[in-house]
Amino acid sequence: xxxxxxxxxxxxxxxxxxxxxxxxxxxxxxxxxxxxxxxxxxxxxxxxxxxxxxxxxxxxxxxxxxxxxxxxxxxxxxxxxxxxxxxxxxxxxxxxxxxxxxxxxxxxxxxxxxxxxx
Amino acid sequence: xxxxxxxxxxxxxxxxxxxxxxxxxxxxxxxxxxxxxxxxxxxxxxxxxxxxxxxxxxxxxxxxxxxxxxxxxxxxxxxxxxxxxxxxxxxxxxxxxxxxxxxxxxxxxxxxxxxx
Numbered sequence: 001x002x003x004x005x006x007x008x009x010x011x012x013x014x015x016x017x018x019x020x021x022x023x024x025x026x027x028x029x030x031x032x033x034x035x036x037x038x039x040x041x042x043x044x045x046x047x048x049x050x051x052x053x054x055x056x057x058x059x060x061x062x063x064x065x066x067x068x069x070x071x072x073x074x075x076x077x078x079x080x081x082x083x084x085x086x087x088x089x090x091x092x093x094x095x096x097x098x099x100x101x102x103x104x105x106x107x108x109x110x111x112x113x114x115x116x117x118x
Numbered sequence: 119x120x121x122x123x124x125x126x127x128x129x130x131x132x133x134x135x136x137x138x139x140x141x142x143x144x145x146x147x148x149x150x151x152x153x154x155x156x157x158x159x160x161x162x163x164x165x166x167x168x169x170x171x172x173x174x175x176x177x178x179x180x181x182x183x184x185x186x187x188x189x190x191x192x193x194x195x196x197x198x199x200x201x202x203x204x205x206x207x208x209x210x211x212x213x214x215x216x217x218x219x220x221x222x223x224x225x226x227x228x229x230x231x232x233x234x
Binding site: 004033035040041042043044045048056059091093104105106107108109110111112 | 148149151153158159160161162163166206208210212220221222223224225226227
């Protein structure tokens with residue numbers, strides 16, 4: 001597709017339920033990022049993939065959060081045993097990941113998945 | 119955690135006026151970017167300024183960067199109702215030599231409302 005696609009757009013989960021959020025990046029983009037955005041705040045970094053390799057997961061708030069990108073394209077963010085504080089918008093972004101000094105690291109964002117944990 | 123603060127948190131102006139938003143950050147950067155977010159949507163890249171640049175223009179947008187003060191400003195001239203959105207600065211601290219894309223660190227955003 002032309003842009004980054006995320007599904008579902010909205011997810012309501014009961015506390016303790018597991019959820020899986022999907023991201024379909026721009027075709028050919030090497031780099032993929034997950035961010036968490038609380039209401040009224042800027043996005044906060046969760047994790048980063050370069051192709052299928054997860055190079056940085058320092059932003060994942062707990063071991064209940066897990067992300068994968070097995071074939072270097074589509075990525076899934078999984079949250080186990082959801083809690084109320086997990087309620088947020090989860091944004092996925094991709095970038096071309098071009099190497100070299102000219103790399104600008106401009107990221108293209110999906111519309112996000114709004115997760116509400118009751 | 120957020121890289122820094124943006125001010126004002128909210129700004130309301132009349133159509134045709136200029137809007138200025140400021141951003142401060144904490145660490146050394148490779149570049150600084152501004153993004154726009156309409157309600158319920160993803161972020162859209164507006165403009166990028168490298169650490170060795172002081173000013174950049176794109177259409178009605180003007181960005182300045184002062185690395186000694188670790189601050190940037192975004193000016194939108196001749197604002198329109200369609201400019202109503204949240205605006206975020208984002209810093210890229212990745213090492214150019216690594217050649218790999220890294221995460222952006224976002225500010226807390228300015229909510230701009232342009233009244234028709």
